[in-house]
Amino acid sequence: MTGVTPAQLLRPEVLALSAYHVPEARGLVKLDAMENPYGWPPEWVADWLDALRHTPLNRYPDPGAADLKTRLRTAFALSADTGLLLGNGSDELIQLLILAVAGCGRPLLAPEPTFVMYRLIAAFTGMDYIGVPLRESDFSLDLDAMLAAIARHRPALIFLADPNNPTGNRFDPAAVRAIIEAAPGLVVVDEAYFPFTDHSVLPERAQFDSLLVLRTLSKMGLAGLRLGFLLGALRWREQFEKQRLPYNIHVLTQISAAFALDHVALLTDQARRIRADRERLAAALASLPGVTVFPSATNFLLLRVAAGDADCLFNSLHKAGVLIKNLHRSGESLRDCLRVTVGTPEENQAFLTALRAAL
Numbered sequence: 001m002t003g004v005t006p007a008q009l010l011r012p013e014v015l016a017l018s019a020y021h022v023p024e025a026r027g028l029v030k031l032d033a034m035e036n037p038y039g040w041p042p043e044w045v046a047d048w049l050d051a052l053r054h055t056p057l058n059r060y061p062d063p064g065a066a067d068l069k070t071r072l073r074t075a076f077a078l079s080a081d082t083g084l085l086l087g088n089g090s091d092e093l094i095q096l097l098i099l100a101v102a103g104c105g106r107p108l109l110a111p112e113p114t115f116v117m118y119r120l121i122a123a124f125t126g127m128d129y130i131g132v133p134l135r136e137s138d139f140s141l142d143l144d145a146m147l148a149a150i151a152r153h154r155p156a157l158i159f160l161a162d163p164n165n166p167t168g169n170r171f172d173p174a175a176v177r178a179i180i181e182a183a184p185g186l187v188v189v190d191e192a193y194f195p196f197t198d199h200s201v202l203p204e205r206a207q208f209d210s211l212l213v214l215r216t217l218s219k220m221g222l223a224g225l226r227l228g229f230l231l232g233a234l235r236w237r238e239q240f241e242k243q244r245l246p247y248n249i250h251v252l253t254q255i256s257a258a259f260a261l262d263h264v265a266l267l268t269d270q271a272r273r274i275r276a277d278r279e280r281l282a283a284a285l286a287s288l289p290g291v292t293v294f295p296s297a298t299n300f301l302l303l304r305v306a307a308g309d310a311d312c313l314f315n316s317l318h319k320a321g322v323l324i325k326n327l328h329r330s331g332e333s334l335r336d337c338l339r340v341t342v343g344t345p346e347e348n349q350a351f352l353t354a355l356r357a358a359l
């Protein structure tokens, strides 16, 4: 068979990419992807199915998702002057933001290590990406290095995942503020882990026109629905709205998320339980020989194990039926590091038992 080859047609940056890899998890205790392990009480499920029964699949969804937006504004106490943009997961909003500035000749900047989608999407949109290392000792922001890189590269967009993934820590609010003040472009504070920390930059939103806050319902228990939302000044929202595909939030998501937000106290309760279990799991891990646990404001823990042991421990856990994330090969500062999502007490126990055996 002849014909055009991918190499003849596709942009080099696409050809050079490796796809985002999601490992097979069937039959395993799944502690690799920061999912909430809890489901809904049966009476909820019945009411939710009832709501779905009356949802017409032959019609396009409400393009503006007005009802869902009202529930989001209520559930998260958003002021009327806060612009709200919805995405099919916050990943889609990250892509939308990067596409909006790609080609402007200025780069995207983020501290590293951080959420990999920033770099990945920058790569396939042909945008330059500047990674500024976090401090190796505690993964805190190196403010001097950040400010120097901002002055030198004049980034169009800065992404700060706060709390950060995969390191789990919160950044110093004064450093975040200094970065927002110094930025010549937009600063996106990605608060994917807001359910697991008491801090948010949202109260400062009105002070900074260039500050955008990104959130998602994924980590608080609705990862399957794919709903992210961006909060920012109305005049930015208005511009980004043009780029949003008209029906990006489908009817099942609109109905289901609106339903869940009416019962948001249950999700908040689950998050509280996960936070308490996180502390118990951290304490148990810290008592294991050779294991260092980093402080976490998220629903996962970052661990460092004895030098050279990470691959072997990851494989032993996998054999014992527990799937976590091996970060050992994701860069020098994450050498010997593993990341584990906080699950149910039973799942956490299964992980601890398997880890003890492997050590």
Ligand SMILES: *Cc1c(COP(=O)(O)O)cnc(C)c1O
Pocket: 034, 088, 089, 090, 091, 092, 115, 161, 164, 165, 190, 192, 215, 216, 217, 218, 223, 226, 227, 228
């Ligand atoms: C998980 C995660 C996301 C992606 O969230 P979705 O809404 O599921 O696309 C975004 N940012 C960070 C920092 C994350 O950890």
